[in-house]
Amino acid sequence: MSVVDEVAKRPATRKPPESNSAAKSDGSAERARLRLMMLIRRFEERTVQEYQKAGQKIGGFCHVYSGQEAIAVGISAIFQKGKDQLINGYRCHGHSLALGMPARDCFAELFGKATGCSKGKGGSMHFFDAEAGNNGGHGIVGGHIPVGLGLAFAQKYKNTGGVTFCLFGDGAINQGTHNEALNMASLMKAPVIWIVENNGVAMGTQVERSSAEKDLAERGSGYAMPHYHVDGNDVDTVIEKFGAAVERARKGEGPSYIVADTYRFRGHSMSDAMKYRTKDEMEKAKLRDPITLYEVRLREQGLLTQEQIDQLQEEVSKEVADAVAQADNDPHPQLEDRFDDILAEKYPYQPK
C-alpha cells in the first residue's frame, strides 16, 4: 500500500486530543498555525513562479515544500526558541518560515541578494538562522544527520534542557550516516527527535523501490528508541506525537524516531516533471491537503469562518507579494564580499 493510500483511508477530520491544551484555547493559536501553513504554501507557489521567470532569477536547484506544511508548523508549535535546535536537509524554506524567518529574507536568499538569510551565499538549499535555532538547510542527502546529533550532544553537554529536531526525507534513511548517528544518539541518550518526512518518493524513486523494509518506522528499530508513524498531514497529530517525544528527550530518556507520512505536491526539484505519478494518485492526495484539512476542522470547531479564512489568504498573499517586491529591490552582494565568511580568524599570509 502506498503512503497515499494509507493516509487517504484515515478520517478527513478528527477531534484534537483531550490532552492538547490548545483545544481549550480561544483559537488564536490555531488561527496562527493555519496562517503559517498558508504562508508557506503561498511562498512556495510564488517561488515556483519566480523560478520559472527568465534570466535565472533563482537558478540552481530548488526544492519546494508544498504539501508538507503540517510538519514544520506542528514543530514550530512546540519548539522553544532560545532553547531548542532544528536542522534539516532539503526543503528548508518551510522550516525556516515556520521558525520565524521573514519571507523577505527567504526570497532575498533565493534571488542571491546580500540581504538574504545567508547573504546570498547559501541559496535555496541553505537557509540558516543561528539565532532562531535554525541550523539549515543542508544540500547533501543524509550529510546533516550527524551534525544534528552534535547539536543535541552540545545541549546535553551544556545541560540546556533543549532538544534538537533533526529532519530528513525518506531518501536519507538509506545513507550510512543514518545508521551511525541513530546508534550513537541512543548510546549517548542524546536529546534528539529524528523525523523522517516521508513523502513517499526519494527524488524520483518510490519508497517501495528504495527501502527494503517498507514500514519506515521499523528503520528506527534496532537502535533501542521509540519508533512510530504519525499522520504528517495533520498538524494536531504532529503537535501531540512530537510533543510526547520532546518531553521524553527533555527528561533525559533519549531520542525518538518518528516517521511523518505526508505527500509532496510538487516534484523533487524544479526539473522534475513527476512522470512517476498518476493523476489518480495526485487527486487522491489533494483530498488530504493539510491546509484544507485544518481549515475544515477549524470551521467545524467554530474557531474560524470561511470569511476569516479568505481574509487570512489575502493577508499571506500580500505578505508574499511585498516580500518579493522588497527582495527584488535588494542589492546583490559586493563582488569583494565573496572572500568574507570563510574563516573566523585572521592569519598571517592568509590568501585572498
Add this chain to the structure above:
Amino acid sequence: MARPCLLLNPTSRHGRAARGTADRTTPMAQLQFRQALRAAMTEEMERDENVFLIGEEVAEYNGAYKVSEGMLDKFGPKRIIDTPISEAAFSGLAVGSACMGLRPIVEFMSWSFTWVCIDQIVNNAANVRYMSGGQYKVPVVFRGGNGIAHQLGATHSHRMESVYARIPGLIVVHPSTPADAKGLLKSSIRCDDPVIFLESEKMLNELGEVPDDADYTVPIGVANVERQGKDVTLVSYGRALQRVVRPAVKALADDHGIDVELIDLRTLRPMDTKTCIESIKKTNRCVIVDEDWGYCGMGSGILQKLQKPAFDYLDAPIEYVHSDEIPVPFNHYLEEAMMPSVDRIVSAVKEVCYR
C-alpha cells in the same frame, strides 16, 4: 576494519632540541611527540571546559596509540568520549557541537579512515560558515595519524594533506617536532576555525625538548626557518622532514659542501609563502620534499604558490621530490623504495645547484 597496533618503542632515534617561538628561559621537559600532544590537550581542557576529546578508543583503552593515556581518569567520561567505529557520525557530531559553542577535539586513529567522512569535514566543517553568511564559528580540531607508517598497506597509508589543504574554510597543520606539536595543537584548540591537525604514527615516540609553560603556543600560519643556509632552499614538513630531509641536509653539508636553508612549513593552509620566497631570494634555488604522490600532491600546491613570485630569483626550476605514484605496497622494501629517500633528495638538490 582491521586496526593496526604499533609497538610502542620508548627509545628515540632522533632526539632533538625544540625550536620555534619558545622563550629560551622557559623550562623544558624531554617529551615524546605523543606526550607533547597529550600535554597540549590536557592544558587546554583544564583551561576551557568546552573542550572535549572524542574518538575510537580514546577513553577506556587510553588511546589506540596512547596519546590520550590517563585523560579519562583525569577528566571523566563526559569529556573523554569513546565512540563506535563510526567516523561520519562522530566527526559530524563534532561539527554540530562546535556550531553550538563547544570546542571538540576529534581523534582519528588514522587519517586514512577519513575517506568515509570527508563530507562531514568538507561540506559541514568547512562550508557551513560560508553557506550561512558567517553565522557560525566552527572551532573543531580533527587530529590523528597521517601518511605512511610501517607496512600498513595501501588502505591505511594515505597522505591526506593535499586532500584537505585545497579546501577553503579549513586550516591544515602538520608539525614535525614534539615542541611544535604541543604549541601548534594548543593554538589549534584555541582557534575558532576547523583545523586539520596531521600527525604520524611513526613520529609518536620521537623525543624532544618541549616547553611546559601553559601559555606556550606556536602560531598557525607561520613557517619555521629551521636551518639557515645560502645555497638552496629546501621546503618540507611533517614526517618527511623528520625521516629523510634532516639526514639529507646533513649529508649535503658533510659530503657535498652544499649549505641548505631548511624551511619547516608547519602550517600547509594558509601557507607561509613569504618566508619561502624570502629564502629563495637569498638562495636562488628551491627543492620541495613530501611523501605525497606527486601529481596533484601537496608539493604541487606548494610549487604553484612559489613558482611565479620566485621566478625572477630562480637559477633553476623548482624540484619536487615525492613518493612514487603507486598504491602503498605492504612489502617493507617496496614501501621504503616508494618514498623520498636521502639519495633522492641529494640528487634533486645537486641538480638545482648544477653540481
